[in-house]
Structures are given as C-alpha cells and as structure tokens.
Amino acid sequence: MTVLPLQFKNVCYKAPSKATDEAMPLIKDMSFTLEPTKRTVIIGPNGAGKSLLLRLCHGLIQPSDGEIVWAKANAAQHQAMVFQRPVMLRRTAAANIQYALTLNKVPKADQADIIDDVLTKTGLRRHAQTQARVMSFGEQQRLAIARAWALKPEVLFLDEPTASLDPSATHQIEELVNAMHQQGTKIIMTSHDLGQAKRLGDEILFLHRGRLLEHAPAEQFFNLPQNDLAQAFIKGDLLWWKRGEGARKNPKHSR
Numbered sequence: 412m413t414v415l416p417l418q419f420k421n422v423c424y425k426a427p428s429k430a431t432d433e434a435m436p437l438i439k440d441m442s443f444t445l446e447p448t449k450r451t452v453i454i455g456p457n458g459a460g461k462s463l464l465l466r467l468c469h470g471l472i473q474p475s476d477g478e479i480v481w482a483k484a485n486a487a488q489h490q491a492m493v494f495q496r497p498v499m500l501r502r503t504a505a506a507n508i509q510y511a512l513t514l515n516k517v518p519k520a521d522q523a524d525i526i527d528d529v530l531t532k533t534g535l536r537r538h539a540q541t542q543a544r545v546m547s548f549g550e551q552q553r554l555a556i557a558r559a560w561a562l563k564p565e566v567l568f569l570d571e572p573t574a575s576l577d578p579s580a581t582h583q584i585e586e587l588v589n590a591m592h593q594q595g596t597k598i599i600m601t602s603h604d605l606g607q608a609k610r611l612g613d614e615i616l617f618l619h620r621g622r623l624l625e626h627a628p629a630e631q632f633f634n635l636p637q638n639d640l641a642q643a644f645i646k647g648d649l650l651w652w653k654r655g656e657g658a659r660k661n662p663k664h665s666r
C-alpha cells in the first residue's frame with residue numbers, strides 16, 4: 412500500500428506576528444488531494460506560501476487548523492526533501508549520503524552499493540571523496556538529490572531546487588527529477604519558473620497570498636487558466652496591484 416494520496420482538508424497555517432501579537436494567516440483554508448505518479452508543481456509569486464505549503468506536506472510544520480491525511484500511518488518514513496540551498500555536512504560527498512542511510516537504519520552492509528549507485532546516477536562518482544562543501548552549487552544540489560534518492564522515497568519534495576542554478580545545471584537537476592519520477596517516486600515541487608513548471612508538471616497548484624486559487628492538469632492550466640490571477644501570472648503580469656482579487660472567479664478553491 413502506498414502513502415498516497417495526500418489529502419489537505421481545510422488546512423490553515425498561522426504564524427505569530429511579533430508586531431501585533433496576533434496570529435497571521437499564511438496558508439488559508441486549503442483543500443486538495445495529491446494522487447500518486449503525477450508530478451505536482453506548486454507555483455505562484457514570491458511570498459505566496461509555496462515553501463510553507465511544502466513544509467506542511469513534509470511535516471516540518473503543523474497546521475493551525477484542518478487536517479493533513481496520508482493513506483498510510485508512517486508516511487514520514489517514505490519521504491525526502493531537497494531544499495533551494497543544499498544543506499551539506501562538513502564531510503565527503505559519500506559520507507553525506509552514508510550519514511542519511513545510517514540515520515534511516517539502512518544496514519551497513521548495503522550502504523556502499525547504494526552510495527555508489529546514486530553517485531553514478533547523479534554523475535558524481537568522481538566526487539565521492541570530495542568534501543561536499545567545496546563542490547559547486549549545482550554539484551551540491553545533485554548530491555542533495557543523490558542523498559534523497561538513496562533513501563528510495565515514495566515521495567520527493569523539492570523547494571525551488573534550481574533557483575540559483577544556470578541553465579545547464581538546471582537541466583541536469585530536471586533530468587534527475589524525471590529519472591526519479593520514472594522509477595515511481597511521486598514528485599511534489601515548487602517553482603516560480605513557468606518554463607520549468609511546463610516542462611516538469613503533470614498538474615499545477617497555483618497559490619497567491621496564502622490561497623490555492625487553481626488546481627488543474629498542467630495542459631489545462633497553461634492553455635486555459637480559470638482564475639484571473641493565474642491568467643495574469645502566466646502572461647507575466649505583476650500581481651501586487653491585484654491584491655484581494657482572485658477570490659471571485661474560482662469559487663471551488665477560493666473562499
């Protein structure tokens with residue numbers, strides 16, 4: 412049995428505001444279901460709540476209201492996450508992967524083969540004994556994917572994994588994401604690069620100011636977005652002047 416689907420039921424997330432002592436709503440009444448196999452891309456302007464949503468999904472923060480439901484109880488053991496800036500320990504590339512394997516109780520006897528396999532798949536085999544922190548940004552991000560891949564997760568979360576990478580490094584990461592997808596890992600990622608969302612997304616969640624304004628198959632979203640803010644976003648319009656709008660057009664997702 413798989414850990415998917417993942418269901419959000421009227422999920423809200425509030426963070427305390429130092430200035431007013433009131434809780435600020437940052438994720439507002441979100442309900443959706445994410446099925447296995449499809450690559451899900453979460454898009455929206457800066458500050459829309461993409462990273463917070465991913466952190467909620469991955470259990471790094473807890474909802475203030477509503478429910479997050481996985482199909483299986485121990486879902487956390489079947490997930491991995493790759494962040495925008497790779498977080499590497501001060502040791503070699505291989506040792507970084509080994510640390511994750513040990514933490515996840517993978518038997519020592521199996522570790523060397525797994526490490527070799529994922530370093531090969533990510534094109535980093537020659538860097539096995541390189542200190543992770545001296546590797547280039549793009550290499551470190553591939554190493555972050557290798558480390559996640561080593562755990563054979565059912566679900567991989569990626570938060571803007573190529574935001575600071577050049578086109579060639581971006582392409583390499585996208586290939587790896589697709590390779591994991593083809594091996595059966597559910598991909599849930601954020602991006603504010605529309606080209607990337609088109610290339611990688613099977614379905615799109617469009618967020619704006621903490622609300623889910625549209626959830627649609629990628630082709631439909633890019634050809635015929637229902638929400639007017641989503642239309643503006645796709646056209647490349649700036650959205651700051653449209654504050655508060657968008658709740659009107661898509662009553663299904665906007666309250």
Ligand SMILES: Nc1ncnc2c1ncn2[C@@H]1O[C@H](COP(=O)(O)OP(=O)(O)OP(=O)(O)O)[C@@H](O)[C@H]1O
Nearest residue numbers: 426427437455456457458459460461462463464603
């Ligand atoms: N702990 C916190 N306390 C207060 N506000 C927060 C906290 N975490 C996030 N926020 C605010 O919540 C909003 C959404 O943040 P989030 O990082 O999810 O945006 P994002 O869509 O990922 O943006 P970006 O594209 O810039 O990465 C932002 O306005 C941010 O300032």
Ligand SMILES: [Mg+2]
Nearest residue numbers: 461462463571
């Ligand atoms: Mg973010």
